Amino acid sequence: MPAILTINGHAIEATPGESIFEHAERLGVRVPTSCQKQGKCRECMVEVTAGAELLTERTEEERHLSGRFRLSCRTRVAAEQGVVECHTMRRGQMRIETESAGLAEGPRGVAPDPAVVREGDRILLDGEEIERAAGPLHGIAMDLGTTTVVLRLFDLETGARIADRSFENPQRFGGSDVMSRIHYDCEHPGKLLRRTLAGYLSHAIEEFPCDPRTIYEMVVVGNSTMRDLFFGQSVYTIGQNPYRSVTEIEMAEGKRTTTSLTMTGRRALVPIHPRARVYGAPIISGHVGADAAACLLAVDMAHEDRLIAVMDIGTNTELILGNRQRVLAASCPAGPAFEGGAIACGMPALEGAIEDVRADGAGGFETRVIGGGPAEGICGSGLVALLSELLRTGRMNELGRFEDGGRIELDGGRVFFLENDASELAQAKGAHVAGLQVVASRYGVDFSDIEVFYLAGGFGRHIPVEAAMRIGLIPKLPVSRVVQAGNAAIGGASMALVSMAKRREMEELVRRVEHCRLETDPRFFDLFVEGCQFKPLAAVGVAG
Numbered sequence: 001m002p003a004i005l006t007i008n009g010h011a012i013e014a015t016p017g018e019s020i021f022e023h024a025e026r027l028g029v030r031v032p033t034s035c036q037k038q039g040k041c042r043e044c045m046v047e048v049t050a051g052a053e054l055l056t057e058r059t060e061e062e063r064h065l066s067g068r069f070r071l072s073c074r075t076r077v078a079a080e081q082g083v084v085e086c087h088t089m090r091r092g093q094m095r096i097e098t099e100s101a102g103l104a105e106g107p108r109g110v111a112p113d114p115a116v117v118r119e120g121d122r123i124l125l126d127g128e129e130i131e132r133a134a135g136p137l138h139g140i141a142m143d144l145g146t147t148t149v150v151l152r153l154f155d156l157e158t159g160a161r162i163a164d165r166s167f168e169n170p171q172r173f174g175g176s177d178v179m180s181r182i183h184y185d186c187e188h189p190g191k192l193l194r195r196t197l198a199g200y201l202s203h204a205i206e207e208f209p210c211d212p213r214t215i216y217e218m219v220v221v222g223n224s225t226m227r228d229l230f231f232g233q234s235v236y237t238i239g240q241n242p243y244r245s246v247t248e249i250e251m252a253e254g255k256r257t258t259t260s261l262t263m264t265g266r267r268a269l270v271p272i273h274p275r276a277r278v279y280g281a282p283i284i285s286g287h288v289g290a291d292a293a294a295c296l297l298a299v300d301m302a303h304e305d306r307l308i309a310v311m312d313i314g315t316n317t318e319l320i321l322g323n324r325q326r327v328l329a330a331s332c333p334a335g336p337a338f339e340g341g342a343i344a345c346g347m348p349a350l351e352g353a354i355e356d357v358r359a360d361g362a363g364g365f366e367t368r369v370i371g372g373g374p375a376e377g378i379c380g381s382g383l384v385a386l387l388s389e390l391l392r393t394g395r396m397n398e399l400g401r402f403e404d405g406g407r408i409e410l411d412g413g414r415v416f417f418l419e420n421d422a423s424e425l426a427q428a429k430g431a432h433v434a435g436l437q438v439v440a441s442r443y444g445v446d447f448s449d450i451e452v453f454y455l456a457g458g459f460g461r462h463i464p465v466e467a468a469m470r471i472g473l474i475p476k477l478p479v480s481r482v483v484q485a486g487n488a489a490i491g492g493a494s495m496a497l498v499s500m501a502k503r504r505e506m507e508e509l510v511r512r513v514e515h516c517r518l519e520t521d522p523r524f525f526d527l528f529v530e531g532c533q534f535k536p537l538a539a540v541g542v543a544g
C-alpha cells in the first residue's frame, strides 16, 4: 500500500518527490504563501500530527521551526508506506455582517466619532490630511490573541460592522504560550514571529470586501506580549521579573504619558493605507494587556455601579473585578489548554471544532460542531462541556481520573480525549481559580458579592454555564448573574476604533486600574493545587 498523506482531513496517495504543498494543491487545500513555493515567505507552515518520521529531513529554510512544524513547500514524503497527517494553520470563515453588533461585541449604541473624517474629497486623520479620495472610509479592529486572531472591518462613517475574519495565530511555531514566544523572539534574530504574522494578516486584510487602501485606521488589542511583538518592540523585559513591557518602563521613567503605541500603516507591515494610523491600545501593567483594557470598555466599567467580574479566558486569562470606583485586574498564565492547545485533539474555536458535548445516556456522546461539518478536533467550550458530562455521569472523578480506561471517543473516534488532557485542563483551571480567589480577597469581597459575572473570550459565549460551575471553572452563582459576553476584547477594540470618546475613556480607565500581581501572592500555589480539582467553587472568597 502506498503512503497516504492527509492534509486538513483530506487524504491523497503520496507521490514520491512531491512536496506537501504540491499535494495540497492537488487536493484543492489552500496553503498561505507569498513566495509561490520558493522557501522564502515562511507562510506555508503545516503542523504534522502523525508520521513526522516519514518525511524528508528539515531543510535550511526550516531552521527557525522545531517540534511538529514544517514548511510544506520544503517537505516531502520520504517513505513508501505509512500515513502522514498534517494541517495548515486554521482559518475561520469570513462572516459578512448584516446587523449591528451586541454591546460586548461591538459599538452598538456608541455614536460614531472616529479619528478619520472626510471634508469633501479630503480625508483627515486627527485633522491632518492623509489622502484625497472620494471612496469609503474603513477601519479595522483586531484582537491579537496568543492562539487566535480576530479582525473586524468597519465603515468609519456609519459605525457599521462590515465583515469578520479569524485565524489561528501562526506564531504558534514559536511556542504556545507568551513566555515561549518571548524566549523564541529573543533567541532568533530577524523578528520572525512578527513577519510571519504580518504575512497572514496581509492575506486576511486583502480578502476583506474593500480596497485595503481605504483602511485608514487600525486598533490593535492583545496581551502585552502579543501587542508588543506586533509593533516590533523588544519583549525581553516582559519575560523577566518584574514582567514589564518597554512602554510601561518608559512611562514609569516619565518618558511617555501612555502605554499605548502608534505607527503608520507602512511601518506596521500590513497592506492598509500607508499613512493610516495603527493604534495599539494601552496595556494595564505586566501581562495585563491591551485586551484587558478593551474588556473594560466593552463592559462599560467607567459607568458601572455594580460589582462586576470579567473573566476573559484564553492562553493568558485576564481577570477584572470592580466598578467605576475601584478596579483590580490580574493576568493568569493558565496556558493554552482551554483554547485547545496541549490537548491531543484540541483546536481553536474555528470551523470543524466540537463546541458542545452531551452524554447520550447510552454510554456515548452527542456533539455539536462549528460549521456543521465533520469534527476535526475539540475547542474550549467543548472541553468544558465534556469534562462536566464526564463528571456528571461518574466517568471521571474530581481528581480527573477516568473510571473506565484512559480514552474517551467522540464522533466515532475521529476525536478523542485522554486522561492526560483532563490533567492539562485541571492545571489551567487551577490557575484561573487561584487567580480569582486572590483578586476577590485583595478587593475584600466574597464571590457571592459579585453582581454580574462576565464570561468573556472566544468560547465564553457558548459554554453551558452550569457545566462551567460544575467543574469549578467559575464560582457557583445564580445563573442569572452570569453574562456570556463573547469576545469582549474585540468588542472594546471596535468601540475604540469607531469612537475617539471611547478611546479616551479607555486610556483614562487604564490609569486607574490596580494591578494585582498573582505571582507575588504567597497563597497562590496552595490555591492553585486546590483549584485543580473538578468540583464546584464555593461562593466564598479568601479572608485577607
Ligand code: FES
Pocket (backbone or CB within 6 Å): 032, 033, 034, 035, 036, 037, 038, 039, 040, 041, 042, 043, 044, 071, 072, 073, 074
Ligand atoms: S511557500 Fe513561501 S516558504 Fe513555502
